[in-house]
Amino acid sequence: MALSPRLEFRQAQSLTLTPQLMQSIRLLQLSHLELNDFVEAELLRNPLLEREDGGEPGEAEAPEPAEGSQDLSAFEDTVERSERIQDAASIADGYDTAVDNVFPDHAAQDQLNPQSRLDRNGASATGEAPDIEQYVASRPLLSEHLENQANMLLRTQADRLIARHLIDGLNEAGYLTLDLDALAEQLGAERADIYAVLEAVQGCDPVGVFAQSVPECLALQLRDRDRLDPMMMRLLDHLHLLAEHDMPGLMRAVGCDREDLLDMLAELRQLDPKPGLAFDSGPVETVVPDVFVRRGPDGAWQIELNSETLPRVLVNRVYYATVTKKTRNAAEKSFLSDCLATANWLTKSLDQRAQTIVKVAAEIVRQQDGFLTHGIAHLKPMTLKMVAETIEMHESTVSRVTTNKYLATPRGLFEMKYFFTTAIASSDGSGDHSAEAVRHRIRQLIEGETAKEILSDDTIAEMLKKEQGIDVARRTVAKYREAMNIPSSVIRRRQKKDFEAAAGKITPVA
Template sequence: MALAASLHLRQSQSLVMTPQLMQSIQLLQMTHLELNRFIEQEVEKNPLLEIVSGEESGRDGERTDDDYLLPSEERAQAADAAGDGENQRDLYDSAVSGNAAAAGDTLDGGLDNMFPDDAGPRAADAPELIGQWKSMPGGSEDGAAYDLDDFVASRKTLKDAVEEQIPFLLSGEIERLIARHLADQLDEAGYLTGSTAETALRFGKPVAEVERVLSRLQELDPPGVFARTLGECLAIQLRARDRFDPAMAALVDNLELLARRDFATLRKLCGVNEEDLVDMLAEIRALDPKPGLRFETAASEAVVPDIVVRAAPDGSWQVELNADALPRVLVNRDYHTAVSRRTGRDSAEQAFLNECLQTANWLTRSLDQRARTILKVAAEIVRQQDAFLVHGVDHLRPLNLKTVAEAIGMHESTVSRVTSNKYMLTPRGLFELKYFFTVSIGSAEGGDAHSAESVRHRIRALISQESAEAVLSDDDIVDILRKGGVELARRTVAKYREAMNIPSSVQRRREKRALARAAAAS
């Protein structure tokens, strides 16, 4: 068969991820802060986009939240029905020019008030204090205005707090250099991560001299700083409280026995009775194992709920989008109309303007679709977890992404993006949407399955109600859960208990009996 070149015409379909589609998917999984940051960047690049605050959106004669969610075609019709923007600007200009004289009589139209940067040097409010307060208006020698950022308070770090105390503690220059070097090796918890031998080698000094400087640094505030181990940190704090006696020293040296709740061995090592040991344990619990964290500089971000669930008068649930979490973005079509009517516009300007309008319309439609999708997924979660909202975590049903996706006619990946880093405010508290999706655990009688979160809650409740004489083992918890209709293996109970940082039954029995004997003796 001879080879020959030929031309064929075929028709096919394929799914193409356009850049705008990919950006819409990213918008869906953005948090409230990430979305606001993205919109601010778009507003900087696009002159047709505007961010409207909540106060401005509710005023008379201005657009409200409902206007932001209209499709682009409806917004265009609304803009045409509003009237000719050019005529409105002419009326506005004439009104301003006609009332300029009257406004000057009633308002402060001085040069220093309207254009403070061009008003010239301002006289000092108190000339006699200029030498003491250089930041006063008119107090600068060169006449330059002061920067307000110079007066903004900054949070003190652990290193700053330590370096402020070093000059009052050490007098020698070499000692201060060693102390500052050791301060540079502190971690965020206040522990010394470096080695005194390496520090001594660096400065050419004996290790004993570095150890002496370190012992002095351990006297600084906060108590416990510059410790190398947890036991040393606790010992420093106990010395500051004058409670580091031989019995307490023995307890600090055997923290592994304390973790195992081996109180019988601890009583022998410390040479104390049951009541004194309980008091010593209470003092240990009152100490701070990470004293440096109080200087943590990371800013805490408040969680803004995306969905608000309220009880309706008819007994159902009212699911609403949180107005504070909704970005208010609109397209400035008046500006677009004014620029489009200009004469002498070249093709590059027209292309840029059309691209800005297309991008602005896409962004408003994407934000509208994002809000509708979040609301649809949240409404289905509320419908599935109605028993949880009424009765509590014991009635939390097992739920997966596939169930919600099939109910609302969306893909599982879409539901997964919607529920990531989104929060719902309910009468039961504030929960992440992922909280309502839990693993299913089979029922002992073959009835409805139970969620893993509700089972963990039951285990926690059973352990909190046990007494010193009847401490439940993992097998006992399995039997109680089976009687309650939950089929669970013993190793699963142990896994849930360890995940909740609950000690074993042997350790709990030792602790509860020690507390009971101490309470009876007192």
């Protein structure tokens, strides 16, 4: 058969991810803070976009004046206002005394900021409202606090440069996370110089910063109090025994009796293992819910979007029509057309994003009605696939919608991802159990222990199977217990004995 070129027409369906479609998908997984930043950038770039609450000048109707009121100009109203309000000097003259006697803080405030005089309604002399943020107290930054001290302690610029790098290597708790040998190689300095500067700045306030471990941090604070004796040093070297509540082993390692050990532990409790947390480390972002879940009058759950987190934008078509009529350049017309298409796409994408969030949240509430009504013990196992099949969406879409989104429920504030948990099979075939509900039950069993009845992982697994029919293995119980930062049964037994001994209930055996 001879080969020859030919033309054929075929009809087929295909999905093409355009840049705008990819951007719409990306908008789903943005939090409300990230979404607001994205919209702000679009407002600056696109002249056809404007906020819904920001009307154009002249659009808002002026309120009608009340009957009998006179139309005053801004100048006349200001003059009349100034005549009614007396200043501090006039009031002091009326009492035949000095201003400082009537208003003690007035003279000092005028010297610091003459423009900050406020009238009785809170307005300044310039007619502008005061900036409340100027009066809010803020904690100093740890880096700034240490740099001020290092500049006074160290004399040479080389030492101050080393100190600045050491300060940059501190974490929020005040611990040094740098490799000193690597720092010496980076700066081209001697290791002895690095350690000399480190020893100097370790005396800065707060005492304990620039330590590389918890024992070193506590040792710096004890040395400052002149309480770092050999016995206390041995105690700091064996802090792991204290974490395990192995008091007999700790007494043998330190070489002291129980009374001396209790005295040293009382001194350690007065120290701060994280001295850097007393300083401001940056702005704290408050979690704001994206969806409110409330019980309606008829007993059904009501889903409502948080309007404060949703940026609302409008397309200014009047401005587009006005500018297009006066534009003759083809490039400018193309730019305006692109701006109009982008603005239409953004408003449509924001509306579609809001509808998708409501749809997913409604399905989560429907499937987790037991949790919202009775508590965490009734949390059902739920997967992305279960929600996606019900609302006829793809799993990836549900995953993006539930990322960084929060539900405000009568049970508290929860991330949407919280409700998606794995299923644990039931031994009696009554239904699967949520992994989060199983963890909650394990925590309840451990909190109800006594010093004489400490539950092992095997015992907890047997109790779960006997009481609620939860078929869970011992290693699964151990995994959940470690994820909740709960120690083993051996350490819990020592903790319970020490607690009851401190309360005078039992006498521990050394």
